[in-house]
Amino acid sequence: MEMNETSPHTRSGMLLRAAVTPLLCSAVEASTLLIVPKPSASVFQFRGRRRTLTPSPWLPPVAEKSHDDFLDDGNRALLRELVAAERSAAMSLATASSHEAEAKVADIEPTTRRVGLLVRKIGMLPQWTVDGERILCTLLEVCENHVVSTVSPDDWYRKSIVGKRKAFNRDGPMWKVTVGAVNGDPDKFTHVYRNQFARACVPVKKYLGSFLVSEEALPTVGTSLDVRHFTVGQYVTATGKSIDWGFQGGMHRWGMRGQPARNTTKSHRRIGSIGSVGDARVWPGKRMPGHMGYEWVTVSGLEVVRMNIDKQVIYIKGSVPGDVGTMLLLKDCIQKEKKIKKGPVPTWLPSLEKVEEESETKDDQQNVSRDNEILSPKLFNFSSPTIMFSDDDAKKTLGRDKTKAKIAKVKK
Structure with a gap:
């Protein structure tokens, strides 16, 4: 049976819908008008960390997780042969670029910033001055340093958060120069990490470090950096991670005195009360037991007293942060009284070797060179005699024999 007219139930539903729809629309409009927009940014208190144990999330992965177990011998x-061939080709290209580049030994302006080196701490060794004073020196090895990339101040400012602070500082516009050290096995690194070295035509490096460099001292990409980038007698700044001691108590971490040794039960090395008076809470920054070391530390004003060119080793007077085997950033000291006055710009290159040989003079204040080593005139040269005797010393009368007892003389 076909129905042309709507039923009473359908008609009542339509009437109800027609009556409710305007009310719902007005309610929605009213609700949208009453909504208060939330602030676009929220302010949270951030106290910074002493050390970061995880890499930044925006950095590409470095270690290759896949393995080559499926390959036969x-x-x-x-x-391995292909990797060795590519490495030798990259080294030859880097050497050729270093020979073609231009460098000069000139006066360095106070606002000039040169590139630094990545060095490995290999130990400490005593040295002696011409006055017989014993000084303790740190030995730093320059491990296959090459310039990997250079970033202009404009690009660095536009693409990096750090560049917004450092690209245009009080010393003027600065370039970001990345230096790589220690040749590595390409199989152990991802292709994303290897691409930057392929663009620079240098071998894959295990360690990277960046320096602020002014435009007049900007090196070319692929340039090999030598230990003679620094000069004997100048002052340098070393930056690196301190020794990781792990979790330590208050006495070791902060040098606290501790509690009395006598009449004390199980509290000899405890730090004691930490906030029971006043606000009855622990204030931020309270010195307490915790993780000690593995923090960025900078030591400035270290003098270069000796160099070994064959082994690419620098002798630094004093100590630097980090344990033996730690990689450090080494650059020119920027203290007003200890800035470098004259040196190779932008860096030392093989073309300067002939110039140095021609300009050598026999001056008392000149650095002593022997067996591919450069020594400061302050250091004692062990190839020279230790004690010089004159004729007057030979004519001096000998004293009595102190191995025999004294015998009183009989008066006559």
Whole structure:
């Protein structure tokens, strides 16, 4: 049976819908008018961390997680040969670029900033001055340093948060120069990490470090950096991670005195009360037991007293942060009284070797060179005699024999 007219139930539903729809629309409009927009930014208190144990999230992965267990010995040997060939080709290109680049030994302006080196701490060794004073020196090895990339101040400011603070500072516009050290096995690194070295035509490096460099001292990409980038007698600044001591108590971490040794029960090395008076809470920054070390530390004003060119080793007077084997950033000291006055710009290159040989003079204040080593005139040269005797010393009368007892003389 076909129904042309609507039923009473359908008609009542339509009437109800027609009556409710305007009310709902007005309610929605009213609700939208009453909504208070939330602030676009929220302010949170952030106290910064002493150390960061995880890499930044925006950095590309470095270590290759895949393995080559599925390769047989023949394919693995073939890959090793290809890697060795690519490395030798990259080294030859870097050497050629270093020979073609221009450098000069000139006066360095106070506002000039040169590139630094990545060095490895290999130990400490005593040295002696011409006055017989014993000084303790740190040995730093320059490990296959190459310039990997250079970033202009404009690009650095536009693309980096750090660049917004450092690209245009009080010393003027600064370039970001990245230096790589210690040749690594390409199989252990991701292709994203290897691309930056392929663009620079240098071998893959295990360690990277960046320096602020002014435009007049900007090196070219792929340039090999030598230990003679620094000069004997100048002052440098070393930056690195301090020794990681792990979790330590208050006496070791902060040098606290501790509690009395006598009449004390289980509290000899405890720090004691930490906030029971006044606000009855622990204030932020309270010195307490915790993780000690593995923090960025900078030591400035270290004098270069000796160099070994064959081994690429620098002798630094004093100590630097970090344990043996730690990588450090070494650059020119910027203290007003200890700034470098004259040196190679932008860095030392093989073209300067002939210039140095021609300009050598026999001056008492000149650095002593022997067996591919450069020594400061302050250091004692062990190839020279230790004690010089004159004729007057030979004519001096000998004293009595102190191995025999004294015998009183009989008066006559």
